[in-house]
Amino acid sequence: MSLLVRETLQQLPAVILPRLIQMFGNTTPLMLTDIRQHAHSGNLLAMSQAAHKLKGSCISLGAEHMADICKTLQHKGEIGDTSNINTLIAELEAIYPQTLQALEQAT
Amino acid sequence: MHVFTNLKLMQIIDSAFLVALLSIIAMLLWLNLTKVSTDVQHNMQVSNTSLQQSHAAFVQQLALENAIDQQRTTFDTLNDEFFKFAFDPNSTPDNLPLLHTLSQTLQQQGQALLAIWPIADRPDLKNDYEEAMGIMSNLSVELEGLPPAHWRQLAIDARDTANQAKLLMAEIEKIDNELGKQIGDTILQSIQNTDASAAQMAEQLAHLKQRALWGTLIIITLLIMSRLYFSTRFQHMTQMARNAQQVAEEALKTKARFLATMSHEIRTPMNGVIGMTRLLMNTPMSKKQTEFVDSIHLSGEHLLTVINDVLDFSKIEAGKLDLKREPFELRACIEEILNLLNAKALEKHLELAYAVGPSIPLFIEGDMVRLRQILTNLIGNAIKFTDRGEITIFVIPRCQKGEDYELEFQINDTGPGIPTERLESIFEQFSRADDNLARRHEGTGLGLTISRHLVEMMGGTIWAESAVGVGSRFHFTIKTRKAVGKLKPFLHSNIPEIVGKRILLVENNPASSQAMQDFCIGWGAVVDTASTSSDAISRIAVGKPYDIALVDSNLPGDSPLELAKYIRQRFSKQELPLILIAPPNDRHSKETVRELYNLYLTKPITRSRLFDSLMTVLGELNLISSRPEQSTLKLGERLPLSILLAEDNPINQIVASSILDEMSYKTDVAESGLQVLQALHKKAYDVIFMDMQMPDMDGLEATRRIRADFPPNQQPIIIAMTANAMEGDRQECLNAGMNDYISKPVLPEAVEMALQRWCITNSQPQPRKEPDYVTTSA
Incomplete structure (x- = not known):
């Protein structure tokens, strides 16, 4: 599972990339906070929706690893499975800075 | 500037000094030589006069000596005759005439002597001589009247007078000899004087020589000193100028680097601005807002073009632009450019066509991006400034040595042309053919300058020819070499499906016709070309068989449709497929075209499209239904x-x-x-x-x-x-x-x-x- 699928970025119009990555940097920390808070409060459905939203951003930018974790979290949220959620969230938070860096370097 | 003013001043001083020294030398020489020449003239005059006087005196002395000798002889003869007469007892007065004659001769000679009488300061001597002469000449007359007894006495008197006269003449001779000696002395004196003056002159000349030598030495010394001084000053100034030049060049480079950096820095956010503006255009807005945003978008695009030009230009100036050497497909490169610019050409109904010499290899080595930039600029300009007609691009090999090629690109247009006086400066920076025209078209005016730099970096030259009212032709050359690349299917020669197929090409644009013919022949087809529909009809009428016919929609009037109708009366779509070469906005009715033709081939013609079309009709596929209109439009x-x-x-x-x-x-x-x-x-x-x-x-x-x-x-x-x-x-x-x-x-x-x-x-x-x-x- 790679951090970043560069081909996805290459498919996008070059002019919008800086803005997209900037938006990713601006919106992701808030979404990560949402996911963690909803997980803490046990509102798994809300966590699932937040994970879905972040997944959308990640897929569009080719952030494959983050998208995959979001997908798992979304799925767990939908079926009410709390196992490993904190580990997954921690992993998501951990790879976010690397992903952002990889994105910034890719342009 | 200061340095150069000083340099000019120094040069003036130096020249003035040199002129002054040379003038002094000339003046001194002139004065000294004038003095010498005057002295010589004077000495010559003195010596001449003295010699002339000496010569006259010498001649006179000779005459005097001669006269004295004659007189003596005459005196002696007369004296002898007197004695003979006086002492001869047989003497008669009949003998007297001889004495008379002698006396007359004596008198004549005496007169002659007196005429050349040499001494003015002795009148007594002259009187004595005249007296003696008078006595002697009268003696013969006296004798006539005397009796013979007295003759002897008279003879004695005559002898005394003759002796006296001889004494006188001896004295005269003595005086004359003294005079001759004086003349000799004068001549000697004159010779000595001449010698002395010659010696003096020699001495003067030697002196002059010495002075000239010293003067020249002093002047040479002064000149060497001045040379040394001035050359030091010049060196100093040249060094200063060189330093100034270095500083200026460095400043220029720094400026260019700054420009390059700034352009890059500006370009990144500018891309953002344009991208965001395009997104903004997609959001609901009022009419006014749409107008404003459109304006922002257009200005942004223009600004980006300007920045790109400035970036390129400053990169070139700063020497930071490096050209790649990679294999690329030349024809594809040109086709891409034509595809890109086709929309603009279509707006103005301009024909675009290109032909690349068949001997030019498919892949060449070079920087495709930069070559594309040059071509886009030149073709873009051609489209920009041409209102009707066609733009043609030719690539011809200028020379080939092994795998090395020099290629010449020609971009022809049928625009307004460029006046001759503007042609020379057209590739200079910030220069455009016509400021009025320039105002009609946006841009930095750097495009041609950048192209010139790029061409020069590719080892070539760029120039333009133009006839006002007829069109312009831009040429440029590049040095490249054959390269090896991965061939696309249509780049292979002798395609099995096409080999041996007979193609009729009806095209009135020679460049397009040539290009398509080259492509088809390359794939192995046999091509017949016709430039008019009647030409094509006559070929078919005589029974020439064809597998495919390509017809340009740009043939005059309805002839593309009439030609197709003629063919369809004889052959079905399967028997002889027809391809219409047309721009996306073709003027002919699509319904009619679909009835008659198998396929559209969209302009501009590229090798890949032509290949696709041929393969499609050969594969008996009718693209009109499955690919309604190939188009470069979005x-x-x-x-x-x-x-x-x-x-x-x-x-x-x-x-x-x-x-x-x-x-x-x-x-x-x-x-x-x-x-x-x-x-x-x-x-x-x-x-x-x-x-x-x-x-x-x-x-x-x-x-x-x-x-x-x-x-x-x-x-x-x-x-x-x-x-x-x-x-x-x-x-x-x-x-x-x-x-x-x-x-x-x-x-x-x-x-x-x-x-x-x-x-x-x-x-x-x-x-x-x-x-x-x-x-x-x-």
Whole structure:
């Protein structure tokens, strides 16, 4: 599972990339906070929706690893499975800075 | 500037000093030589006079001596005759005439002597002589009257007088000799004087020589000193100028580096501004706002062009532009440019055509991006400044040595032309052929300068020829070499399907005709060309067999259709397929063309398109039904649609709308299912791209509502966009009434295919329960 699928970025119009990555940097920390808070409060459905939203951003930018974790979290949220959620969230938070860096370097 | 003023001053001083020294030398020489020459003249005059006087005196002395000798002889003779007469007893007065004659002779000689009498300061001597002469000459007369007794006495007197006279003459001779000695002394004196003056002159000349030597030495010393002084000063100044030049060059480079950096820094946010403006254009705006945003967009695009030019120019100036040496396909490079510029040419109904010499290798080595930049600039200019006619591009090999080639590119237009006086400066920076024209067309005026620099970096030259009112021709050369690259199918020669096929090419543009002929022959076809439809008809009429006919739609009047009708009367579409070479906005009725022709070949003609067309008709495929119109126009220009994008994630909104924007679609954005319904109530949309999960109301629910609530003629095509790439999701979408489904990440190809599938074939989009095709881009 790679951090970043560069081909996805290459498919996008070059002019919008800086803005997209900037938006990713601006919106992701808030979404990560949402996911963690909803997980803490046990509102798994809300966590699932937040994970879905972040997944959308990640897929569009080719952030494959983050998208995959979001997908798992979304799925767990939908079926009410709390196992490993904190580990997954921690992993998501951990790879976010690397992903952002990889994105910034890719342009 | 200061240095150069000083330098000029120094030069003036130096020259003045040199002139002054030379003048002094000339003046001194002149004065000294004048003095010498005057002295010589004077001495010559004195010596001449003295010699002339001496000569006259000498001549006179000779005459005197001669006269004295004669006189003596005469005296002696007369004396003897007197004695003979006096003492001869036989003497008679008859003998007297002889004495008379002698006396007369004596008197005459005496007169002659007196005439050359030498001494003025002795009158007594002269009187004595005259007296003696008078006595002697009278003696003969006296004798006549005397008796013979007295004759003896008279003879004695005569002898005494003669003796006295001889004494006198001896004295005269003595005096005269003294005078002669004096003359000799004078001559000697004169010779001595001349000698002395010559010696003096020699001495003067020696002196002059010495002085001249010293003077010259002093002047040479002064000159050497001045030379040394001035050369030191010059060296100093040259060094100063060199330093100044270095500083200036460094400053120029720094400036160019600064420009390059700044241009780069400006370009990045500028791209952002333009990108965001394009997205802004896709959002609902008032008419005024749309105008403003359009204006921002146009200005932004222009600014970006300017910045790119400045960046290139400053890179070149700073020496930071490096050319790549990579293999690339020259013909494809030109075709890409023509594709890119075709829309602009079409707007003005200009023909674009190109031909590359068949001996030029397919792949050459070089920097394709930069070559494209030069060609785009030149062809773009040609299109910009030409209002009617054609733009042709030729590439010809100028020379070839082994694998090395020098290629010449020619870009011809039928524009207004460039006046001769402007042609020379056209490649200088900030120069354009016509300032009035320039005002009509935006740009930095750097394009040709950049092209010139690039051409020079490629080892070539660039120049232009023009005839006002006829057109212009830009030439440039590049040095390159043959390279090896991966061949696309149509780049192979002797394609089995095409080999031996007989093609009739009816084309009135020589450049296009040549290019297509070269391509077809390269693939192994046998090509007949005709430039008019009647020419083509006559070939068919005589029974020449053809497998394919290519006809240019630009033949005059309706002749493309008439030619096709003539052919169709004899051959079916299968027997002799016809291809119409036409621009996307062809003037002929599409209905008629479809009846007569098998296929359109869209201009500008490129090798790949021609290849595709030939392969299509040879494969007995009729592209008119499956590929209605090949076009370089963007989908949104060919197929205008109103599109709504339903997506709540801001990143995905930008991604999807920018992809649609690239296809020339402006999209409206809704962030939830409810907003979709509200938007649909305000305006009918042809297509909705619908995210599945949105706040308030998700995509499935929104679709169900649309399908339930809106009349059939307002039903949009709904295409789902979702990251849930699972079969269950797909089915759920279709069940909710969506037409199609594309998975995230959204890719341009998937969007374009979905739009073409649903919007070209369905002029009246209807909801479908089951799609017959699903586009995925996993």
